[in-house]
Amino acid sequence: MSLQYLLYEEEEKIGFISLNRPEKRNALSRALLEELTALLLKIGQEKKVKVVVLKGIGKIFSAGHDLKEIADGSPQDVLEIFQTCFLTMRAIREIPQPIIAQVHGIATAAGCQLVAAADLAVAAEDAQFATPGVKIGLFCTTPAVFLSRNIGRKKAMEMLLTGEFMSAQDALIYGLVNKVVPSSELEAATKELASKIARYSLSAIGVGKKAFYQQINMEDFQALNYATEVVSLNTTTADAQEGIMAFLEKREPRWSDN
Template sequence: MSYQYLLYDEEEKVGFISLNRPEKRNALSQGLLEELTTLLLKIGQEKKVKVVVLKGIGKTFSAGHDLKEIADGTPQDVLKLFQTCYLTMRAIREIPQPVIAQVHGVATAAGCQLVAAADLAVAAEDALFATPGVKIGLFCTTPAVFLSRNVGRKKAMEMLLTGEFMPAREALIYGLVNKVVPPGELETATRELAGKIARYSLSAIGAGKRAFYQQINMEDFQALNYATEVISLNTTTADAQEGIRAFLEKREPKWSDD
């Protein structure tokens, strides 16, 4: 399937999605978000790959929403745009594959939201992150949701209230990204991380991703009770049985989705 605003490739159980509006700094237009949601759900349903890497073509990861669409749209159009973005974030969360944001250049507003919503993120050391909506009178309320769940309340509010850039090294310290590497090593480092995860069972990865987000806001022992049920059921899967036998027999496991 061809896309107008995206590029997509699969390689060794990893899917690579590239935002492809370099002339608009990969702004998240209605059309791009619709394509991205459709593609993510397709990946999740087909299960051909075990990991998804999300990156940008050109000099920028993503500058956020297309402000021209917001300025020119009716209130109904704007609501539809933000609802479409909501569906994109839901797709990132709900597909079984972990989504890794590969960040270069800038990730601002909804572009920063994409990074925060991803399961993992690798950034070039010259990458910059910001939620600058306050500067144009449009507070970054939707990016605030995932941002505040990544970096903590005080730092999130600082970013939201000042609109200033957070350098990659600071983003690493505050938990917005997992790893920071020299620009020339960004592609290799992201592929290496994706490759490590892609060695494992998608059944186990998907169950673990779903359970992680289900338990994260529960009280400790409510979470432990839930996790106990999940891991008990997980032991009955074909891949868990194979993995345990392989460990005991000192051999490499053969996953059902390999």
């Protein structure tokens, strides 16, 4: 597919998506979000890669929504922008491949939402995160959804109510990111994490990703009942049967998607 606001490449079963509006601080315009959603769905359907890295070109990861687009739009236009972002978030959640956010510079507002919505995140040690909408009278209500599902309520509300930056180290402590590394090691560390995941069966990864998010807000034994059904069905797949036999025969498994 032709891309105007993104770059995309594939390497060793890893897909690399780059937000490519450095002159606009990788602002998430409606057109960029539409392009990102379409690309994610294509990746999910084609299944050529097993994991996706999402990063930004230029000095920062993303400054969030394009405020000029919001300021110039009618109420209906603005609603459609946020509905477009909703579809992007849903694509991140619903494709079988895990999404790893590779964060440098800053990730603010909807940029922070992208990090929080990703399945995993690796940050440079000088990266910063914020939901500063309160400072301009536009509370970061939509970023709050995924932010509050990553970090504790009190810390989420502190970020939302003050608009102040959270450091990469605090983001690690509070659970917004998985790993913090020196800036010079960010790309290599993210690729290393992606490569670990890419060794496994996409069939199993996809089942696991879907089940994880389905069960997470269920009551304990409702979740366990659901997980029991999922894992039982998972055992009937070709990759599960191959993996079990490979373990018993003390050899490397040969996945169907390799």
